[in-house]
Amino acid sequence: MARITRPSPTPNHSPRKASGLADVPERIAVVGGGAWGTALAISAARAGRSTTLWVREADLAQRMRTTRENDVFLPGHRLPPHVTVHEALGDAVRGADAALLVVPSQHLRATCKALARVAPKKLPLVICAKGIEHTSGLLMAQVVEQCLPDHPLAVLSGPTFASEVAQGQPTAVTLASEDAASDQEHSLAARLAAALGTPTFRPYVTDDLRGVEVGGAVKNVLAIASGIAQGLGFGANARAALITRGLEEVRQLTLALGGRSDTVYGLAGLGDLSLTCSSEQSRNMRFGMGLAAGRSELDIFDGRPVVVEGRDNVVPVTDLARRLEVEMPICEAVRAVVAEGAPIGDVMVQLLSRPFRAEARGLSLQIAQPDQPVEMRL
Numbered sequence: 001m002a003r004i005t006r007p008s009p010t011p012n013h014s015p016r017k018a019s020g021l022a023d024v025p026e027r028i029a030v031v032g033g034g035a036w037g038t039a040l041a042i043s044a045a046r047a048g049r050s051t052t053l054w055v056r057e058a059d060l061a062q063r064m065r066t067t068r069e070n071d072v073f074l075p076g077h078r079l080p081p082h083v084t085v086h087e088a089l090g091d092a093v094r095g096a097d098a099a100l101l102v103v104p105s106q107h108l109r110a111t112c113k114a115l116a117r118v119a120p121k122k123l124p125l126v127i128c129a130k131g132i133e134h135t136s137g138l139l140m141a142q143v144v145e146q147c148l149p150d151h152p153l154a155v156l157s158g159p160t161f162a163s164e165v166a167q168g169q170p171t172a173v174t175l176a177s178e179d180a181a182s183d184q185e186h187s188l189a190a191r192l193a194a195a196l197g198t199p200t201f202r203p204y205v206t207d208d209l210r211g212v213e214v215g216g217a218v219k220n221v222l223a224i225a226s227g228i229a230q231g232l233g234f235g236a237n238a239r240a241a242l243i244t245r246g247l248e249e250v251r252q253l254t255l256a257l258g259g260r261s262d263t264v265y266g267l268a269g270l271g272d273l274s275l276t277c278s279s280e281q282s283r284n285m286r287f288g289m290g291l292a293a294g295r296s297e298l299d300i301f302d303g304r305p306v307v308v309e310g311r312d313n314v315v316p317v318t319d320l321a322r323r324l325e326v327e328m329p330i331c332e333a334v335r336a337v338v339a340e341g342a343p344i345g346d347v348m349v350q351l352l353s354r355p356f357r358a359e360a361r362g363l364s365l366q367i368a369q370p371d372q373p374v375e376m377r378l
Ligand SMILES: NC(=O)C1=CN([C@@H]2O[C@H](COP(=O)(O)OP(=O)(O)OC[C@H]3O[C@@H](n4cnc5c(N)ncnc54)[C@H](O)[C@@H]3O)[C@@H](O)[C@H]2O)C=CC1
Pocket: 032, 033, 034, 035, 036, 037, 055, 056, 057, 073, 102, 103, 104, 105, 107, 110, 111, 128, 129, 130, 131, 160, 161, 162, 163, 305, 306, 307, 309
């Protein structure tokens, strides 16, 4: 395995200037000790940051302090010495310069409410969860703004399987903060990039929070579709079509919400969508494959407590699209299977029987529906 090492990153506690940039956050708190939080803590420590990790499960936190491994959510990866594990949220964020929020999307609000009681004033917050809140239909940044209104906000997203990041495999991410437009190198996103970036964890900065968030929320739903397609035995052509047409669904929703096309074609859009739709490392994709094979949810992950954001987000994603009158046929098909119990075969036939249409934007062709029966052995 190729591995690039960085010239001896030594953590220190004094503010650092990087390449003439403003002070970068030195002490990073990671809120959420699942696979992604653990990988981000390892990566932040590798970047030389002094890192705390909040692990909700007290027994796991205790074990991690001894064994230096998260044997539940990210087994096989050692925590560097500069990562301190806490089960009390207040201890994890005390003295932090920035906090990465890495709990599953549907638990973010409750976690933020708890954080509001203990977080230092104006602590910069970095959303690393991908999704839309079920009860409110809000994106993660909107949820955080409601619970912690006075805290500067950034979003970190992109094609990032946790275990590869923990291994130090080359990875690129998008870091978004609104001030990146006006105050580029002093922006929160730029300062976080300087704090968290390494030769193998390469942040790209943008000001388009909305676009970054939509890409992350929708790709998980599309990855379930990709898993279903793979599970049904469809080939590489189908996957390429699904990724391309899925990206168009991401684009339409992004634009409807005020995000930008360049974000859709960036790491948090096309990058994450293509990763998650083509690798069985993806839990969402494995979930879809399991559904196609007729397996139960528990059986798909051998009874382990695994987050499948696409399953938890398919209804809020499609509800939002319906409200904004954005057509998302692939996401709707996943909703029919996952949330409404429709038989996969019927949903697939419906999807393949949709009318042919224009690909070029601006053309509004009316073409007849396919009139042959869909011939598939499902
Ligand atoms: N695993 C990955 O490769 C990546 C995950 N993400 C995102 O990170 C977020 C977290 O996912 P993972 O770390 O992978 O999850 P995970 O499946 O590895 O772990 C589950 C996490 O949920 C937490 N949890 C369970 N119930 C909770 C509650 N009531 N309140 C707060 N936390 C609770 C657990 O403590 C644990 O930290 C998700 O939004 C996911 O989409 C983003 C990029 C990569």
